[in-house]
Amino acid sequence: MWCHRVVAPYTFEKIELPEPDPTTLAPGQVLLKFCAAAICGSDMPGFRGTQGKLPADVGPCAADIDGFPIHEIVGEVLASAHPEHQVGSRVVGWASAFDGLKAQLVSDGEGLAPYDPGLAPEHAVALQPLACVLYAVEQLPPLAGKHVAVIGQGSIGLLFSYVAKAAGAARVTGVDPVDRSAVAATFGVDDAVRATSDRWLAHLDPGARPDIVIEAVGHQVATLGHAIEAVGWRGTVFYFGVPDDDCYPISMRNMLRSNLTLISGITLDRRRVLTEADRFAREHPELLPAYVTHTFGVDDVQQAFELAARPTPGRIKIVLVP
Template sequence: MWAQRLTAPSHFEPCETRAPSPSDLAPGQVLLRTTAGGICGSDLPFFRGGTSPDAPPERPSYGSPGFPMHEVVGEVVASAHPEHTRGDAVVGWASGFDGIAEQVVSTGDGLHRYADDLLPWEAVTIQPLACALYAVEQLGPLEGRSVAVLGQGPIGLLFSHLASGAGASRVIGVDRVERADVAATFGVDETVHAPVDRWLATLSSAERPDVVVEAIGHQTGTLNQAVDAVAFGGEIFYFGVADDLVYPFAMRTFLRKNLTLRSGVALERRRVLAAADEHLRTHPELRERYITHILDVEDVQAAFDRAAAPTTGQTKIVLTMP
């Protein structure tokens, strides 16, 4: 089968590799023929040549065919999962992060059957939306609270949208890239075009948000900036992926401000994927504005190069498969 493979940092090449067989499936697994996939910010450190310090050794990694992509849409070819049958169109997690390939084996509990009225590239939105929905569920009620979202890339904009929909009194979006063009669509009341530390330096006590979502990750600085930014008694959700096993943390500030810190990956994945599917159908603005670039998988190099260099007018980048 065809696949794309990283042969050097930031450099893809097409390859042929062994196709998985239905006989390879363990109980609960599903074999998919991929039809589309989304590039997530958490894929980009791997694209640049990084490795995950806590990944199990059996999971595909840098240089493996199909790696790195976990947001996947596909058609079920074979199933060892009771809720998925051959021919189903599904969206969710490629559990091996190996979705840039003709076929993938994935855990069925991380997949959801979506209706035929969505095109595969449109269905990609369901997966990141499910992640954001689950995270927002872990927070306290947002109605009447001010919320700052650090990072207004594809996932940060979804957090802004959900906070606005949950009744936040004010949603502040902070990003180095100018995002004023999509602020109204995603419910952002105040767009801050600046690094987080510069925004933080302008805040008065009265302006500090009740909730901060850190949607940047991949470095240690912005977690402590979130601690500095949030109001006394406030709440932080650390969603950005941690590339280091240990982070320095402003514990004294955290303690003195009586703060709450939450984090974690999405659980109950089939449930939240179904909820995201329903949410997408009731919010057509997401279907119209979230995905800005659709490229054929043969253009995977250009797609990842673009994703690694975000600009105004660029949100979600999707690959479609032949």
Template structure:
């Protein structure tokens, strides 16, 4: 089968490798033929050369596994040992080994769900990040009537802005160094701030501080401090996503004196929240047209990743057509 392999920093190559066998599936696994994949911010450090302890390379910090790194996928079930999925089903969700850039992948069936197949796979792939956002917002409690801020207005940050507004947030502030004002109306952003997080936080008076700050930038440690500085006393900070560093410095004195809550966590109940994402998107169809801005053919995957590490106004979700 074909696969794209990350052979070095910033470099993909198309390779032919042995296909996984349907009779080799473990209980609960699915053999999936990916049709589209979304580039997630958590994939980008590996494109730039970060090591990853991949399941296909136990004990190794290199990443030669074919199909790596991509986990947001839409595809057709080729074979299944999961009771909710059968051959021929169209599903969306996780490639659990981050190896979605391949003709066939083995993945956990609990990380997949059906979707409205009236959507093109390159649109439906947005249900995976939306599911992650919906699950994260569930953990935050009631935000009705609150001022909230989302630091980072890329693809994930825009979804947070929309979901928080729909959950009743009174005022949503979107903070990004890239000008995201064109997306504000569609994604429920009441106030767009085009500045770094530390400069924005330094301008806030006590009456301006949001009750909730979502860190949706990732890949750095400094923005966590900016969130603590910006948030209101008694408020909460959500650090979303996969950290690049195992240890993050925490301004413990500010955290203590402001009586803050810090939240983080992975997405659980994946099949359930993928279904919830389908319902949410059906209720907000304008997101379908606005969210995915760039679709690249699979043989252009290197250019797709290169674009993703250089955010620009008007560029949101970048998707790879794997069909």
């Protein structure tokens, strides 16, 4: 079967692998046939060859893991050792080993859920990041009537903006150096600020500080500090971006003097929130078609990741299909 993998920084290789043996599935696992995958911002360090935390990441110049680094997938169940997943059904969710770029893959059934069969796989795969955003918003105070600022208006940040507005936020500010004005209204953004977070902060009206700031950039330390400095009295900061560093310096003086709350965390209850994402998408049928802007054949994965690595106003979510 076909498989793509990163073998050097910014370099994919296609290889052939034997198909997995369905009789070797551990309890709770499922064997999937590849139907679609999507590129996440958290995949980009792997594409660049950065040393990751996966135990198998031992390659000399890249992770060199079969199917790496994709984790957002849609698949057809070929075999199942999980009681909730039946052969022949289509599911969306996590490739639990970050090895989704394969014709067939084994994954943890607790990170997968069925979805609206009316959705094409290239749209359904976007339910996975939507589930992550919905779970994060569950951890926040009620958003109705609040001013919510989202630092980063990439594929995750725009979902946060949309969900915040759908949850009743009175005002949504989106901050990004990439010009997102063309899609701001579509994703519920009232104020599309084209700026880096430090420049936004420098020009922020002290009397109009947001109640909640969501950091949706990650991969560096600065933006979390800007979020903490920007949020208003007794405000909440949610750190969603993936940390590339173990330790982040923050101002405890700002945290203390402004009585702030800082929240972070990975997505739990995955089957439940994937089902919630499916429900949300049914209620907002315009969302996923606007969100998925580029579709590539899987053999064009090199070009797809190169596009994902470039800040581009018209690019939101990139999907790979067979």
